[in-house]
Amino acid sequence: MGSADRLVSSRWGCNLRSERARGRSLRIYVLGVVAIALLLASGAPRAEDHPDFLVVVNTANPVRSLTTEDVSRLFLKKVTAWASGQQVLPVDQSENSSVRAAFTRQVLRRKIAAVKAYWQQRIFSGRDLPPPVRTSDAEVIRYVEANPGAIGYLSNGTALGEKTKVLELLGTVR
Amino acid sequence: MPRTSLALSLVLAILTLAPAAIAGSDTGDVEIHGYGGWSYGRSNADANRYLASSEDGDARYVNLAIALASCPSDRVRISTQVWWEAEPGEEESATVDCAFAEWRVSDALRLRMGQVKHPYGIYTEVFDVGTIRPFFWLPQSVYGPSGTVAESYRGVGLTGSVFAAGIWRFEYDLYGGEMSLEAQDIAAVFATEEDSSGTADAEAPGEGDIRDLVGGRLTITVPGPEVRIGLSAYTGREKGSACERHSCLGAHVEYLSDTWSLRSEYTLLKESAKLTAAAAYVEVARRLGSSWQIAGRVDHSDTRLEDVDASAAPSLLDHLDITAGLNYWFHPDFVVKLSSSRVDGNRFAWPEDEDIRAAIAGDGIRRQTRLVSLGVQFAF
Numbered sequence: 001m002g003s004a005d006r007l008v009s010s011r012w013g014c015n016l017r018s019e020r021a022r023g024r025s026l027r028i029y030v031l032g033v034v035a036i037a038l039l040l041a042s043g044a045p046r047a048e049d050h051p052d053f054l055v056v057v058n059t060a061n062p063v064r065s066l067t068t069e070d071v072s073r074l075f076l077k078k079v080t081a082w083a084s085g086q087q088v089l090p091v092d093q094s095e096n097s098s099v100r101a102a103f104t105r106q107v108l109r110r111k112i113a114a115v116k117a118y119w120q121q122r123i124f125s126g127r128d129l130p131p132p133v134r135t136s137d138a139e140v141i142r143y144v145e146a147n148p149g150a151i152g153y154l155s156n157g158t159a160l161g162e163k164t165k166v167l168e169l170l171g172t173v174r
Numbered sequence: 175m176p177r178t179s180l181a182l183s184l185v186l187a188i189l190t191l192a193p194a195a196i197a198g199s200d201t202g203d204v205e206i207h208g209y210g211g212w213s214y215g216r217s218n219a220d221a222n223r224y225l226a227s228s229e230d231g232d233a234r235y236v237n238l239a240i241a242l243a244s245c246p247s248d249r250v251r252i253s254t255q256v257w258w259e260a261e262p263g264e265e266e267s268a269t270v271d272c273a274f275a276e277w278r279v280s281d282a283l284r285l286r287m288g289q290v291k292h293p294y295g296i297y298t299e300v301f302d303v304g305t306i307r308p309f310f311w312l313p314q315s316v317y318g319p320s321g322t323v324a325e326s327y328r329g330v331g332l333t334g335s336v337f338a339a340g341i342w343r344f345e346y347d348l349y350g351g352e353m354s355l356e357a358q359d360i361a362a363v364f365a366t367e368e369d370s371s372g373t374a375d376a377e378a379p380g381e382g383d384i385r386d387l388v389g390g391r392l393t394i395t396v397p398g399p400e401v402r403i404g405l406s407a408y409t410g411r412e413k414g415s416a417c418e419r420h421s422c423l424g425a426h427v428e429y430l431s432d433t434w435s436l437r438s439e440y441t442l443l444k445e446s447a448k449l450t451a452a453a454a455y456v457e458v459a460r461r462l463g464s465s466w467q468i469a470g471r472v473d474h475s476d477t478r479l480e481d482v483d484a485s486a487a488p489s490l491l492d493h494l495d496i497t498a499g500l501n502y503w504f505h506p507d508f509v510v511k512l513s514s515s516r517v518d519g520n521r522f523a524w525p526e527d528e529d530i531r532a533a534i535a536g537d538g539i540r541r542q543t544r545l546v547s548l549g550v551q552f553a554f
Binding site for chain 2: 073078079080081087110111112113114116117120121123124125126127128129
């Protein structure tokens with residue numbers, strides 16, 4: 001199409017093109033929404049049998065078990081208080097650690113990149129801040145022992161501190 | 175000292191003096207985060223200004239934001255953000271995006287006061303954060319200078335979330351105060367012609383203040399796949415006018431997974447009896463492996479002016495943008511984006527003043543604009 005064709009001065013020409021454009025965009029919009037619905041109907045995540053981590057809290061915390069969904073909500077700060085009213089203080093491990101990769105995949109059910117995007121959305125909308133990061137199991141234990149409302153995760157087999165206890169995870173760990 | 179220099183000096187001073195707490199916060203620490211980007215845009219129509227591009231290519235668009243946040247207690251959070259932008263043909267600008275305090279009564283009730291990010295639709299609270307979206311530029315029908323949404327409001331708001339039946343999550347926002355909207359006074363272009371002054375001024379986007387503002391947003395997260403569905407609305411009066419009501423109603427749906435992101439919004443804007451604008455877009459992106467991503471978007475708006483004869487340049491009221499993109503993610507915090515857009519209509523691919531004058535005189539306007547954009551966006 002030549003440039004002269006793109007120069008439209010006729011009122012009727014403009015209106016016709018505009019109507020065609022509206023019709024086309026409406027069709028594409030509807031197709032897009034249908035595509036969304038089809039994608040949502042597909043696929044459940046695969047399940048794994050054994051978690052590669054331990055979820056721990058302070059011994060002063062009366063909670064003994066949580067579902068993986070509950071733990072996910074606590075770490076994403078969708079729930080910020082324990083049933084007692086005490087503030088939940090989740091603590092994360094280093095992005096490069098294998099235990100964080102396992103926890104993120106099996107509990108948060110996302111890749112670390114997706115979780116980072118979630119926190120960017122929360123940070124820059126002024127809604128929340130991500131949990132503090134500790135770089136080793138020992139540091140996580142220290143944090144949990146120093147904060148009665150804390151919840152963290154450790155590599156499976158890590159020796160616990162005196163004021164740390166393991167929570168039973170209910171439901172399927174994916 | 176110019177305002178821009180003052181703001182940048184302030185940010186540098188804060189960065190120097192604040193405790194280093196970038197990796198995550200404990201109560202009382204100040205967390206420092208930021209994001210920014212640069213883009214190069216090349217279009218086929220110098221006459222139409224669209225998204226920092228020109229016919230010869232333009233690489234002058236740069237932005238940077240620094241956000242500071244702190245939780246001095248378990249119930250109080252302070253959030254601030256400073257924004258700097260250099261845009262072709264515009265003066266460099268530095269502004270305060272937000273500065274507010276939040277008091278948490280419970281998860282279901284938080285009180286926010288100050289200049290707060292505007293809770294409307296999907297992107298208003300994260301307007302320029304490029305690392306959480308597939309395209310460098312937001313869909314202009316909703317987020318362009320259409321007077322539809324603002325980045326923040328000044329006033330008081332309530333927000334909170336609750337779980338229903340253990341799985342459905344409801345998040346709400348209610349707010350009141352005032353806000354500033356970026357918009358072109360498109361009716362004035364045609365009104366000037368009616369005045370026969372012969373100087374139709376296609377003014378660059380300016381700010382219009384909305385006072386007596388009340389609004390809200392309700393978002394529902396559906397159990398199973400992470401699908402969020404929401405409704406947003408606000409209404410207020412245009413400043414300096416006793417009766418000019420400015421109202422907006424919108425709906426959105428968002429689905430995010432490790433592989434797919436799908437977003438769609440619809441908004442209806444009404445400015446008293448003088449303007450009605452409907453806008454909608456669908457945006458889809460798919461990750462290919464850990465680094466590559468492909469994306470597509472259709473963005474459309476239709477503006478109608480009441481009691482104004484726009485027949486001399488009707489394309490000024492239309493917008494249809496079809497964009498395809500290819501991204502490479504070096505890291506979740508650093509992405510390079512390449513996109514190609516085909517735009518029909520001049521609602522946001524705004525012509526030069528002389529072209530509008532010529533169009534109104536009967537010479538027509540170039541409706542179509544093509545744009546290739548290469549951009550880098552990062553966050554920390």
